[in-house]
Amino acid sequence: MTRLVLKFGGxxxxxxxxxxxxxxxxxxxxxxxxxxxxxxxxxxxxxDRYLGHATSLGGGLGEIETDTxxxxxxxxxxxxxxxxxxxxxxxxxxxxxxxxxxxxxxVPGSARITGIDxxxxxxxxxxxxxxxxxxxxxxxAQGRLVTLGRGGTDLSxxxxxxxxxxxxxxxxxxxxVFTTDPRIEPAATRLARISHDEMLELAAMGAKVLQTRSVxxxxxxxxxxxxxxxxxxxxxSAGTQVLSESALAERRVVxxxxxxxxxxxxxxxxxxxxxxxxxxxxxxxxxxxxHVDMIVQGRARSGGSNLEFSVEGRDLRAALQALxxxxxxxxxxxxxxxxxxxxxxxxRADVARTLYGVLEAEAIEVRMLAxxxxxxxxxxxxxxxxxxxxxLHAAYRLDTAVYS
Amino acid sequence: MTRLVLKFGGxxxxxxxxxxxxxxxxxxxxxxxxxxxxxxxxxxxxxDRYLGHATSLGGGLGEIETDTxxxxxxxxxxxxxxxxxxxxxxxxxxxxxxxxxxxxxxVPGSARITGIDxxxxxxxxxxxxxxxxxxxxxxxAQGRLVTLGRGGTDLSxxxxxxxxxxxxxxxxxxxxVFTTDPRIEPAATRLARISHDEMLELAAMGAKVLQTRSVxxxxxxxxxxxxxxxxxxxxxSAGTQVLSESALAERRVVxxxxxxxxxxxxxxxxxxxxxxxxxxxxxxxxxxxxHVDMIVQGRARSGGSNLEFSVEGRDLRAALQALxxxxxxxxxxxxxxxxxxxxxxxxRADVARTLYGVLEAEAIEVRMLAxxxxxxxxxxxxxxxxxxxxxLHAAYRLDTAVYS
Numbered sequence: 065m066t067r068l069v070l071k072f073g074g075x076x077x078x079x080x081x082x083x084x085x086x087x088x089x090x091x092x093x094x095x096x097x098x099x100x101x102x103x104x105x106x107x108x109x110x111x112d113r114y115l116g117h118a119t120s121l122g123g124g125l126g127e128i129e130t131d132t133x134x135x136x137x138x139x140x141x142x143x144x145x146x147x148x149x150x151x152x153x154x155x156x157x158x159x160x161x162x163x164x165x166x167x168x169x170x171v172p173g174s175a176r177i178t179g180i181d182x183x184x185x186x187x188x189x190x191x192x193x194x195x196x197x198x199x200x201x202x203x204x205a206q207g208r209l210v211t212l213g214r215g216g217t218d219l220s221x222x223x224x225x226x227x228x229x230x231x232x233x234x235x236x237x238x239x240x241v242f243t244t245d246p247r248i249e250p251a252a253t254r255l256a257r258i259s260h261d262e263m264l265e266l267a268a269m270g271a272k273v274l275q276t277r278s279v280x281x282x283x284x285x286x287x288x289x290x291x292x293x294x295x296x297x298x299x300x301s302a303g304t305q306v307l308s309e310s311a312l313a314e315r316r317v318v319x320x321x322x323x324x325x326x327x328x329x330x331x332x333x334x335x336x337x338x339x340x341x342x343x344x345x346x347x348x349x350x351x352x353x354x355h356v357d358m359i360v361q362g363r364a365r366s367g368g369s370n371l372e373f374s375v376e377g378r379d380l381r382a383a384l385q386a387l388x389x390x391x392x393x394x395x396x397x398x399x400x401x402x403x404x405x406x407x408x409x410x411x412r413a414d415v416a417r418t419l420y421g422v423l424e425a426e427a428i429e430v431r432m433l434a435x436x437x438x439x440x441x442x443x444x445x446x447x448x449x450x451x452x453x454x455x456l457h458a459a460y461r462l463d464t465a466v467y468s
Numbered sequence: 469m470t471r472l473v474l475k476f477g478g479x480x481x482x483x484x485x486x487x488x489x490x491x492x493x494x495x496x497x498x499x500x501x502x503x504x505x506x507x508x509x510x511x512x513x514x515x516d517r518y519l520g521h522a523t524s525l526g527g528g529l530g531e532i533e534t535d536t537x538x539x540x541x542x543x544x545x546x547x548x549x550x551x552x553x554x555x556x557x558x559x560x561x562x563x564x565x566x567x568x569x570x571x572x573x574x575v576p577g578s579a580r581i582t583g584i585d586x587x588x589x590x591x592x593x594x595x596x597x598x599x600x601x602x603x604x605x606x607x608x609a610q611g612r613l614v615t616l617g618r619g620g621t622d623l624s625x626x627x628x629x630x631x632x633x634x635x636x637x638x639x640x641x642x643x644x645v646f647t648t649d650p651r652i653e654p655a656a657t658r659l660a661r662i663s664h665d666e667m668l669e670l671a672a673m674g675a676k677v678l679q680t681r682s683v684x685x686x687x688x689x690x691x692x693x694x695x696x697x698x699x700x701x702x703x704x705s706a707g708t709q710v711l712s713e714s715a716l717a718e719r720r721v722v723x724x725x726x727x728x729x730x731x732x733x734x735x736x737x738x739x740x741x742x743x744x745x746x747x748x749x750x751x752x753x754x755x756x757x758x759h760v761d762m763i764v765q766g767r768a769r770s771g772g773s774n775l776e777f778s779v780e781g782r783d784l785r786a787a788l789q790a791l792x793x794x795x796x797x798x799x800x801x802x803x804x805x806x807x808x809x810x811x812x813x814x815x816r817a818d819v820a821r822t823l824y825g826v827l828e829a830e831a832i833e834v835r836m837l838a839x840x841x842x843x844x845x846x847x848x849x850x851x852x853x854x855x856x857x858x859x860l861h862a863a864y865r866l867d868t869a870v871y872s
Contacts (some may be wrong), residue, residue, distance in 0.1 A: 083525060084525060114544055117548055121552045122552075122554060127551070129547040129548075129550045129554070129561075130551070132544075132550075133544045133548055136540035139536060139540040140540040143527075143533040143534070144522060146536075147531070147533045151525055151526035163611055
């Protein structure tokens with residue numbers, strides 16, 4: 065008998081009909097002898113509708129009352145899923161954050177889970193009752209409802225799985241994680257297994273199948289996750305398994321090609337002349353809420369030292385305002401990032417050479433390059449992005465077979 | 469300084485704009501130096517929408533999970549009202565049933581309030597914070613959300629007023645209680661003050677401004693209530709005060725004319741021949757869920773004893789089925805009930821005579837007559853109902869002045 069936490073997001077809860085279909089997936093897992101708990105998001109559209117009401121009354125994200133408004137969506141969804149399960153002849157019960165409780169720190173709209181009391185869940189499971197937990201919410205030290213931020217229900221599911229020693233199946237509208245975005249490369253193949261770290265890098269690309277916070281949580285707590293489709297028939301979605309690196313018996317060098325559009329590049333020349341140096345630059349950007357992605361520091365032709373980095377295009381204006389004091393500041397938009405991801409990249413010297421070779425053969429100029437443990441990223445012209453993704457996908461033979 | 473509980477129903481919470489307007493009414497009461505708490509219903513339409521979802525998943529009223537779905541509506545509404553009050557510069561905080569708690573017995577969909585812990589409310593009021601309580605819900609002994617049934621938010625408001633020693637203002641879409649339905653008699657006037665018992669009788673008529681359970685609760689606990697309009701400018705609605713009878717210094721004999729359409733009359737002849745007698749008849753009707761209103765037992769012309777009573781037209785079929793064994797059963801539809809209501813009726817012998825006189829002058833036949841402590845009701849042809857209401861309204865001079 066396996067213990068499973070099944071998480072269903074907004075589109076899987078989009079209507080009473082979709083809830084009933086998701087319930088049939090739960091029923092199939094229970095019929096296979098698994099001990100099952102469920103975690104749900106609000107019905108799709110509810111959170112935006114409620115947020116619209118709250119915003120028009122002065123309550124943006126980060127205001128504690130807005131969290132109580134938003135948490136109502138998951139409350140209703142949990143009870144509706146419990147009804148759908150009962151209709152299939154199963155025993156089920158909705159569980160709200162305060163009924164466990166799920167304890168969180170008190171930052172409205174982006175709380176962290178600090179503890180989950182698994183006792184109620186254990187007792188329901190022992191009685192053959194399927195607990196249906198309202199995701200996305202917790203109770204703070206003052207006994208108030210606080211939400212976990214976008215994708216918080218994935219985090220709720222990972223945390224509940226950790227609390228009761230279960231595996232965690234995330235049901236979404238795609239059938240797992242692919243070697244790249246199938247809208248760009250139709251030959252993209254589904255990955256049968258990847259590591260948590262690979263998931264973190266691939267989650268950043270077009271198909272955001274799993275929120276990074278939930279993957280980080282699952283990695284830290286050693287929770288095995290799967291990404292599956294709730295739009296398939298019960299039991300029909302093979303999905304992608306997300307495992308700890310040590311549990312992956314064999315690995316490919318490269319597991320996928322990720323990308324991000326609408327990037328901007330900023331160059332700060334003469335950085336050694338600045339009073340504060342690079343530290344001052346990044347402090348100013350952090351203060352303006354700008355997330356810096358790739359960073360390159362190098363010798364300028366003029367002799368001095370240059371600092372170059374990339375930011376999301378939508379953050380460019382804030383970044384330039386924050387650095388307004390720097391002379392010779394320049395920036396460029398219309399860029400995109402393409403990344404080669406794989407745990408097999410660790411310690412391999414030839415990957416950068418391959419990447420340069422592939423892009424050179426396509427006459428795609430690399431504007432900036434950055435590497436991490438399991439990823440190499442290149443900043444290219446956005447016009448060339450799709451060609452770059454396809455060329456790299458082919459070069460690493462990602463279309464040949466399901467990674468296993 | 470007066471303590472006030474202000475209750476806003478669905479239409480007063482119909483949109484963010486309406487919530488903001490209702491908040492301005494709260495602000496005006498606070499500005500007058502009152503210590504204020506608020507109780508709210510779900511935004512209009514929410515409860516029906518949620519109930520539709522629940523019903524399509526097999527969860528009708530009376531199913532515990534449905535209550536968790538429905539309670540989400542009041543949760544969101546309470547937090548939205550708190551936001552609206554904050555936007556006006558006031559300190560406010562949403563309070564959910566489990567945060568007080570409001571304890572109820574465990575009958576889903578029609579729970580009774582068994583206790584309210586006022587401590588949290590007292591502490592917020594002492595700090596100058598306006599508590600905004602989600603109505604319609606409580607927590608049962610198992611820690612689950614249970615709702616109070618239709619009109620439950622009025623009951624929540626009355627109970628919270630009792631718990632903190634406050635008066636209770638019910639804001640609705642009409643400006644108080646009228647001497648009769650203004651759609652039938654345009655000369656109907658607003659009653660400035662009535663007793664709880666009069667309110668109970670008048671609430672049964674067209675404009676159901678206050679749910680009877682809340683009035684009964686307020687009467688039992690000695691809570692003074694007011695019915696006011698949330699559609700008027702802040703402070704502009706005079707409304708109707710609902711007081712204990714002893715607090716009403718003077719009274720008119722008659723305070724209003726109530727009515728009910730779509731009534732049916734059933735006659736059971738030869739009742740003494742029946743094995744079970746009248747008791748058996750009413751037991752059978754109660755078993756079928758039929759509420760019997762007026763009852764007359766009399767000597768039939770044939771010598772035996774007849775039992776006659778009225779029921780809601782929609783209950784007629786169930787009533788006749790329940791009594792199928794009785795010979796000579798007959799029934800009549802197309803009737804209506806007109807009632808003269810007033811605490812001043814107590815012990816007055818002339819009211820029945822006046823009522824008969826007025827209806828006779830209008831050539832309206834009385835099909836059945838029943839009296840209670842503060843009410844005389846006549847069953848008439850539904851065609852004649854509006855004429856009967858107008859004639860009685862004029863006969864008791866209810867158009868002359870606001871009752872005070």
